[in-house]
């Protein structure tokens with residue numbers, strides 16, 4: 001099969017020219033996910049910039065062509081030993097990773113190992129080893145979540161995951177969501193998808209007396225992605241669980257219930273209800289992505305997230321949805337944002353749809369603003 005060499009970030013990769021972007025490809029490489037990888041490298045670099053120890057271990061357990069793991073190895077700037085393990089179950093992927101290693105020069109502080117293994121075996125063999133465990137599977141990370149948690153350091157380790165089963169997480173397949181994530185999904189706002197993923201990870205890690213605190217999350221294209229930091233101890237695990245809750249969502253308005261009060265019919269969840277992003281980390285990741293000339297899209301997403309992460313609000317106000325139920329023509333978003341700002345509210349666009357915003361304004365204030373600015 002014809003191949004070509006491309007440069008992603010600062011890393012050379014030999015990639016097959018014929019791709020279906022499905023499991024059928026001999027080796028999986030998705031160029032659209034460059035944005036995901038750009039954001040990942042920037043986020044881990046931002047974390048690493050404040051890391052004091054002299055060894056940093058990352059595991060990319062579902063490596064595909066090696067694009068992600070090799071980019072960590074090549075592009076992360078770290079003075080100590082950077083130890084990267086890349087695994088995949090597919091022998092073609094393992095061959096591709098070895099080929100791609102040869103295309104690049106790595107700094108002397110970089111240790112690379114490639115493992116032809118099931119991800120759950122690789123992770124289980126490395127109990128509490130990795131500073132970063134990266135799960136980037138086809139579809140749902142749920143089958144790897146447990147071993148991912150166990151493979152990550154119990155204090156200050158990062159578990160990051162991509163889930164491409166967004167239809168499930170967004171409520172198109174109700175039972176599948178309960179089966180995979182033990183959570184009842186709700187429709188209409190993609191942010192709840194990543195909040196289910198985080199809640200599921202928090203509940204999975206709580207049984208090991210490990211708390212997970214989200215550092216950074218985004219909902220982009222067909223996937224959601226989250227980075228969570230581990231905190232050791234039963235108290236931390238319970239504190240993490242205190243951030244879980246159930247939500248009833250009606251016309252962009254929400255009613256919430258604490259997780260420990262139990263599930264009630266008509267509600268969705270459990271969802272993670274706390275802050276999704278650490279503002280400093282997002283700011284730093286944005287700066288890094290910009291300085292390194294990573295994809296415009298990655299820089300744009302991080303830029304919007306910088307504003308968005310100033311809000312504690314769960315979900316967002318979808319102006320199109322609100323206009324549809326109050327039967328008004330949709331005013332331009334900039335007009336609504338300006339109007340709310342002039343009235344003294346804080347407002348931000350969200351990175352995952354151009355039609356929604358976060359604000360400290362109440363739904364009633366948004367409705368007034370729409371009514372005052374809509375032509376009908």
Ligand SMILES: C[S@@+](CC[C@H](N)C(=O)[O-])C[C@H]1O[C@@H](n2cnc3c(N)ncnc32)[C@H](O)[C@@H]1O
Pocket residue numbers: 027028029030033037061062063064065066067068087088089090093117118119120136137138
């Ligand atoms: C979405 S691709 C990974 C993409 C890659 N992380 C990237 O950023 O380009 C998922 C990979 O997981 C591999 N895989 C599927 N099941 C696996 C398993 N049980 N253990 C290890 N690898 C597996 C597939 O062969 C495929 O290469």
